Amino acid sequence: MTEQQESYIQQLVVSLRTRLLVMGASVEIAVDNMQKAVTRMDIGTAQAVIENDDTIDALENEVDESSLALLARAQPVARDLRFVVSALRMVVDMERVGDEAASICSQVLLMKDADTAAVMDLVGRHLNSSTEAFSRALQILRSDDSEAALTMKHSDDEALQSEVATIERLMKQLENAQKGGMDAVLVMHLILMVHSLTRIWRRSANIAGHVYFASLGDSLKHAPQGEREKKARLHF
16 A cells, blocks of 8 residues: 555545534533433423434434545544444434433423422433543543543443333332322433433443444453453553
């Protein structure tokens, strides 16, 4: 491969990475606004997140088109090829995170008269952990930090444990609904919200896994915990 060809491929890779980061930033704004909407029961912010979901979908299409064009025109190999494959996977997870943020905001619209303090007492910890997970995944992508990616991929179990603990608290509210506790319909909205938050957290862990693959060529998707740790010792 000539120096000119290598330079051309790198230009395409840089362009693709820029588009991917733009999409990530757009989804991060949606997630941050979703958090604000839940924290404040802010109907206007929730509606804005829902309306802006089409923008995220359009960005996904742009990254897809750029990835496929790079594959067709430049036929990248090694790390460049891994990055393109990872980009195609990452945009799927990012788009799904945007969908979940919009879905949560749809629940907010149905909960507009809810007691904000009571809601945050029940789901606040899971909300904050899930949104922090996506921010952490984007930071891993921006810095191409494979070691942090490996650590974050292990948070998948933590997401499920947090969900179970939160659902248990909500089920107790549901049991007490007939005794003058929280409205049963509101509890069901919160349960749906918690499921969406968990999916955001797990999609974020997926993004970290894609960064790890792009950097080192190893897939963490189906590797057991012991095998992941073995790979980490080999690379670090």
